[in-house]
Amino acid sequence: MDNKRGRVTIREVAEAAGVDRSTVSRAFTRPQMIRPETTEHVLAVAERMGYSPNRLARALSTGRAANLALVVHDLTNPFIPRLIMGVQREADRAGYCIFIGNADENPRDEERLLSRFVSQVEGTILVASRLDSDRVEDFARMGPVILVNRDLEGLPRVLVDYTRGFGEAVRHLTGLGHRRIAYVGGPESSWSNTVRLEAVREAVNTAGAELVLLPAGKASFHAGLNMTDEIVSSDTTAAIAFDDILAQGILAGLHARGVEVPRQYSLIGCDDILGDMTHPALTSITTRAEETGAAAFRLMVERITAPDSVPERHFLTSDLVLRSTTGPAPDKSPRIVS
Amino acid sequence: MDNKRGRVTIREVAEAAGVDRSTVSRAFTRPQMIRPETTEHVLAVAERMGYSPNRLARALSTGRAANLALVVHDLTNPFIPRLIMGVQREADRAGYCIFIGNADENPRDEERLLSRFVSQVEGTILVASRLDSDRVEDFARMGPVILVNRDLEGLPRVLVDYTRGFGEAVRHLTGLGHRRIAYVGGPESSWSNTVRLEAVREAVNTAGAELVLLPAGKASFHAGLNMTDEIVSSDTTAAIAFDDILAQGILAGLHARGVEVPRQYSLIGCDDILGDMTHPALTSITTRAEETGAAAFRLMVERITAPDSVPERHFLTSDLVLRSTTGPAPDKSPRIVS
DNA sequence: TAGAGTTACGCAACCGGTTGCATAGCGAAG
DNA sequence: CTTCGCTATGCAACCGGTTGCGTAACTCTA
Numbered sequence: 001m002d003n004k005r006g007r008v009t010i011r012e013v014a015e016a017a018g019v020d021r022s023t024v025s026r027a028f029t030r031p032q033m034i035r036p037e038t039t040e041h042v043l044a045v046a047e048r049m050g051y052s053p054n055r056l057a058r059a060l061s062t063g064r065a066a067n068l069a070l071v072v073h074d075l076t077n078p079f080i081p082r083l084i085m086g087v088q089r090e091a092d093r094a095g096y097c098i099f100i101g102n103a104d105e106n107p108r109d110e111e112r113l114l115s116r117f118v119s120q121v122e123g124t125i126l127v128a129s130r131l132d133s134d135r136v137e138d139f140a141r142m143g144p145v146i147l148v149n150r151d152l153e154g155l156p157r158v159l160v161d162y163t164r165g166f167g168e169a170v171r172h173l174t175g176l177g178h179r180r181i182a183y184v185g186g187p188e189s190s191w192s193n194t195v196r197l198e199a200v201r202e203a204v205n206t207a208g209a210e211l212v213l214l215p216a217g218k219a220s221f222h223a224g225l226n227m228t229d230e231i232v233s234s235d236t237t238a239a240i241a242f243d244d245i246l247a248q249g250i251l252a253g254l255h256a257r258g259v260e261v262p263r264q265y266s267l268i269g270c271d272d273i274l275g276d277m278t279h280p281a282l283t284s285i286t287t288r289a290e291e292t293g294a295a296a297f298r299l300m301v302e303r304i305t306a307p308d309s310v311p312e313r314h315f316l317t318s319d320l321v322l323r324s325t326t327g328p329a330p331d332k333s334p335r336i337v338s
Numbered sequence: 339m340d341n342k343r344g345r346v347t348i349r350e351v352a353e354a355a356g357v358d359r360s361t362v363s364r365a366f367t368r369p370q371m372i373r374p375e376t377t378e379h380v381l382a383v384a385e386r387m388g389y390s391p392n393r394l395a396r397a398l399s400t401g402r403a404a405n406l407a408l409v410v411h412d413l414t415n416p417f418i419p420r421l422i423m424g425v426q427r428e429a430d431r432a433g434y435c436i437f438i439g440n441a442d443e444n445p446r447d448e449e450r451l452l453s454r455f456v457s458q459v460e461g462t463i464l465v466a467s468r469l470d471s472d473r474v475e476d477f478a479r480m481g482p483v484i485l486v487n488r489d490l491e492g493l494p495r496v497l498v499d500y501t502r503g504f505g506e507a508v509r510h511l512t513g514l515g516h517r518r519i520a521y522v523g524g525p526e527s528s529w530s531n532t533v534r535l536e537a538v539r540e541a542v543n544t545a546g547a548e549l550v551l552l553p554a555g556k557a558s559f560h561a562g563l564n565m566t567d568e569i570v571s572s573d574t575t576a577a578i579a580f581d582d583i584l585a586q587g588i589l590a591g592l593h594a595r596g597v598e599v600p601r602q603y604s605l606i607g608c609d610d611i612l613g614d615m616t617h618p619a620l621t622s623i624t625t626r627a628e629e630t631g632a633a634a635f636r637l638m639v640e641r642i643t644a645p646d647s648v649p650e651r652h653f654l655t656s657d658l659v660l661r662s663t664t665g666p667a668p669d670k671s672p673r674i675v676s
Numbered sequence: 677t678a679g680a681g682t683t684a685c686g687c688a689a690c691c692g693g694t695t696g697c698a699t700a701g702c703g704a705a706g
Numbered sequence: 707c708t709t710c711g712c713t714a715t716g717c718a719a720c721c722g723g724t725t726g727c728g729t730a731a732c733t734c735t736a
Contacts, residue, residue, distance in 0.1 A: 005401055007457070007480070009692055020716050025694055034714060054457045056403065057692035060394050061721045063343055067437075067458070075419040085413055088440055097454055099405075100438040102426055116435055119345070119392045120405070120458075142345070221615050248615060255617055277559050277586060279593055279617060347722055358686045363724055372684060395722035399691045 008051040017045040028053055055097075059120070067097045068300060069117035071110060073128040073190075075102040077219065077245060078273040079289050083127065083148070086293025094301065096122075105187070107131050118142055122304055125296045126150065130189050144303040146296050150191045156299045156311040158292055160192075162199035165285035165318025169240055169268050170203035172320060177329035178209065178238040178266060184227055184250065185215035186242030193242055196270065200240055212236050216246055224249020228257060231265075237329045238266035244274045244284055251278055251325070262327030272321050280324035288316050346389040355383040366391055393435075397458070405435045406638060407455035409448060411466040411528075413440040415557065415583060416611045417627050421465065421486070424631025432639065443525070445469050456480055460642055463634045464488065468527050482641040484634050488529045494637045494649040496630055498530075500537035503623035503656025507578055507606050508541035510658060515667035516547065516576040516604060522565055522588065523553035524580030531580055534608060538578055550574050554584055562587020566595060569603075575667045576604035582612045582622055589616055589663070600665030610659050618662035626654050 003009060014021040019042060026033050027042035046052075059065035070087055072080050084100065091098055099121060101113035107130050117124065123144035129136060133152055139145055140155055147157035173181055183200045186193040197213070204211040212234050216223040224246040231239055231250060241247035247269030251261060259265050261280060272286035295314050302309065341347060352359040357380060364371050365380035384390075397403035408425055410418050422438065429436055437459060439451035445468050455462060461482035467474060471490055477483055478493055485495035511519055521538045524531040535551070542549040550572050554561040562584040569577055569588060579585035585607030589599060597603050599618060610624035633652050640647065 005691085007692095011692075021692085022694075022717080023715060025692095026715090029694080038714080052453065052457070054398075054692055055454075056394055056398050056458050057721090058694075059721095060392075060398055060723085061692080061694045063721075065394065075423055076416075078414075078416065081413040081419060084438065085440060085442075088438075092450075095454070097437050097439075097458070099435050100422065100426075101435075102423060104423075112430075115390065116393075116433070119390070120394050120397075120435070221613070252615070252617055275559070277590070279590055343721085345722095348724095349722075359722085360687080360724075361685060363722095364685090367724080376684080392722055395691090396724075397691090398693085399722080399724045401691075 007054070008049050010051070010053070013042070013046045013049055013051045016049060017042050065120055065122050066095055067099060067121045068297075069099045069101060069114070069121045069124040071101040071103055071113055071117075071124060071126050071129070073103050073105055073110075073130060074219075075100075075104075077243075079243070079271045079287075080127070082273065082289030083293040083296075086290035086295075087125065087297045088293075089290070090294045090297035094297075096297075103130065105130060107135075111135060114139055123300045125300060128190055128192060144300060144307070146299045146303065148292060148296050151195075151313075154311055156303055156314070158295045158299060158314040158316065159195075160287045160292070160318050161315045162196055162285070162318050163202070165270075165287070165320055166196065166199035166240070167203045167206075168320035169283075169285055170200065170207050170209070172322070172326065173238045173240075173266060173268070174207040174209050176238075176266065176326060178236075179329070180210045180212060180234075180236045182212045182214050182231060182234055182236040182239035184224070184231065184239055184241040184246060185213065185217070186219040186246060188215070188217065190219075196242060214239075216242065219243050219246050221245055221249040221252070224251075225253045225256075228253025232257060232259065238268070238326070240268045240285075241270065243271045244269035244282060247282055247284070247325075248274060248278055251282065262325050264330050266326040266329070268320075268326060276323060278325075283323045283325045284321050285318050286321050287318050291316055345392070346387050348389070348391070351380070351384045351387055351389045354387060355380050363391075403458055403460050404433055405437060405459045406635075407437045407439060407452070407459045407462040409439040409441055409451055409455075409462060409464050409467070411441050411443055411448075411468060412557075413438075413442075415581075417581070417609045417625075418465070420611060420627030421631040421634075424628035424633075425463065425635050426631075427628070428632045428635035432635075434635075441468065443468060445473070449473060452477055461638045463638060466528055466530060482638060482645070484637045484641065486630060486634050489533075489651075492649055494641055494652070496633045496637060496652040496654065497533075498625045498630070498656050499653045500534055500623070500656050501540070503608075503625070503658055504534065504537035504578070505541045505544075506658035507621075507623055508538065508545050508547070510660070510664060511576045511578075511604060511606070512545040512547050514576075514604065514664060516574075517667070518548045518550060518572075518574045520550045520552050520569060520572055520574040520577035522562070522569065522577055522579040522584060523551065523555070524557040524584060526553070526555065528557075534580060552577075554580065557581050557584050559583055559587040559590070562589075563591040563594075566591025570595060570597065576606070576664070578606045578623075579608065581609045582607035582620060585620055585622070585663075586612060586616055589620065600663050602668050604664040604667070606658075606664060614661060616663075621661045621663045622659050623656050624659050625656050629654055 010021050010024050014024045024042050027039045031039045099117050103110035110131055125146045128149040147155050214230050216227045219242055269282045269284040272284040274282055348359050348362050352362045362380050365377045369377045437455050441448035448469055463484045466487040485493050552568050554565045557580055592599055607620045607622040610622040612620055
């Protein structure tokens with residue numbers, strides 16, 4: 001029962017059960033190939049000895065590791081844990097294990113992580129990758145890659161269609177009388193930022209309102225806080241922020257400057273990860289983090305089982321979730337001053 | 339260059355370089371064993387062919403996987419991503435990859451994850467495990483286990499010594515005139531909750547103040563929100579919450595009931611993960627999430643390299659971080675009513 | 677220049693599984 | 707009772723590395 005490494009191996013089970021190693025292997029992986037009594041006997045012996053197949057050895061010989069890598073741009077963004085949970089829920093059922101890598105918005109780190117994972121996973125899910133397209137394609141040549149929140153021709157990807165969510169958000173605001181609306185932008189290198197901006201621009205045009213662009217550059221609480229001055233002096237009455245974290249910072253900044261939300265200013269976030277944790281509770285555009293993760297996993301399985309299928313572009317819809325940070329546009333006359 | 343699996347193998351490099359596979363292997367892992375020119379030549383050929391060693395195969399033959407499992411109780415708690423980043427920072431340098439498993443407060447899930455990881459990792463870090471001691475010890479027999487925020491004799495563990503942080507917190511409150519202080523408890527099954535309560539109890543006794551125990555049971559925003567009534571009717575003037583998330587809920591609840599913080603009520607959180615994101619910014623007891631993760635990894639390495647060393651109990655200290663949710667105790671006379 | 681010691685490398689076994697192929701043993705058909 | 711075909715199992719190669727051991731070639735000493 002004890003070899004030098006401590007764990008029970010297939011050979012020991014085979015000897016104890018009086019069969020060949022291949023029979024033990026088949027009892028676990030292809031029971032229909034062998035007699036039911038044999039399977040039963042082998043499994044009983046294995047159970048008694050506390051045997052379970054070594055996933056490493058199995059992966060080496062089959063070429064299927066039943067692991068996958070999930071590389072994310074920023075672990076501290078609460079969107080990410082939710083997405084991870086979505087991936088894991090699906091992965092769990094399929095018996096997969098997940099490696100996590102935090103690229104920390106840094107392409108070099110991202111690449112290092114990827115190459116460290118590549119030989120022990122069946123595929124990689126890249127969330128909001130900051131790698132340039134060529135590098136992504138290089139990696140995609142080494143194994144299945146699923147992109148999340150990044151749109152690259154030829155690769156399966158799960159994306160959010162922002163038209164509905166941002167459309168609803170803008171119509172909601174214009175319905176409340178807002179005519180000049182700010183979009184507070186996130187990371188320039190992020191696909192999400194580009195398309196969110198596009199969605200808001202289109203919605204604002206359609207509504208015949210006016211858009212003011214205020215790039216924060218980063219999606220962090222402090223970036224939001226630091227944008228407050230610009231927002232206040234932008235002559236807008238409402239803003240849509242790149243994401244909830246940024247919005248949270250803006251909310252804090254507005255409060256600090258004595259601007260009441262939503263009486264004097266309306267604010268909408270995106271990703272819907274804060275629920276009612278802010279005060280007032282943040283109205284937000286939901287992007288379904290868990291569903292996103294689950295969809296990415298399903299695309300991965302599809303890719304693995306049918307590598308030659310046409311790479312699918314999977315779209316999730318977005319919706320406005322109304323809470324308490326939006327209200328009627330204030331009268332223009334009494335301008336807000338610091 | 340291409341076998342059926344697409345990746346370049348050591349054999350192909352060996353043939354191309356005109357040496358044995360073992361020489362290629364040594365060029366990568368034991369260059370001092372072979373002539374510098376040979377190493378150089380082999381590495382050049384490998385580089386040109388785009389070869390990199392297969393970690394699976396290496397792990398199988400050496401018994402060292404250079405992977406580790408990190409199983410956490412609740413991914414959505416912002417403390418966890420920080421801790422993960424701490425582990426990863428260290429793991430990265432050492433060339434390790436990290437599997438993540440979210441047990442979701444469920445011992446059965448936790449166990450399933452563990453057994454799925456066990457054959458492909460060198461060790462496991464268990465964060466606030468909800469498994470009963472026997473099961474943990476069973477697993478510890480299969481490979482190195484490091485515990486975080488769980489105190490089990492015989493296993494290396496990283497724990498936080500709360501005496502200083504909670505001592506400072508309580509002295510801070512009593513210094514402000516608070517005499518009756520509430521502790522809003524977290525998950526009953528959590529070691530952290532037990533010792534935090536113990537620390538606060540001792541500090542309150544020492545200070546000659548009075549402690550009121552209000553168990554919330556869970557550490558979530560809503561659990562905090564729901565505790566507000568009890569807090570308001572508890573005749574206390576200040577509370578220390580099990581963690582920041584719970585405190586955030588309480589803060590929201592107090593606000594909703596029109597109780598001004600800190601003018602009418604003082605509140606302190608724990609873990610210091612929210613920074614100044616709340617309003618008012620939450621005073622908190624820091625428990626150094628990233629350092630905790632880093633320390634866990636270091637203990638793991640120690641465990642792997644010297645399995646017979648005495649299991650170390652690594653303590654991190656805690657400190658009070660003053661922000662804006664604490665103030666002088668209000669006059670008792672005008673009681674706060676809903 | 678022969679013998680001893682050292683160095684750099686090759687050979688082959690091994691890690692723990694999986695799987696294509698060969699075959700023994702069986703029941704059915706002729 | 708032979709022949710055929712099928713089924714359950716064993717044999718052995720293989721996945722892609724690592725490593726103990728053996729040895730040819732070289733350096734050093736006498």
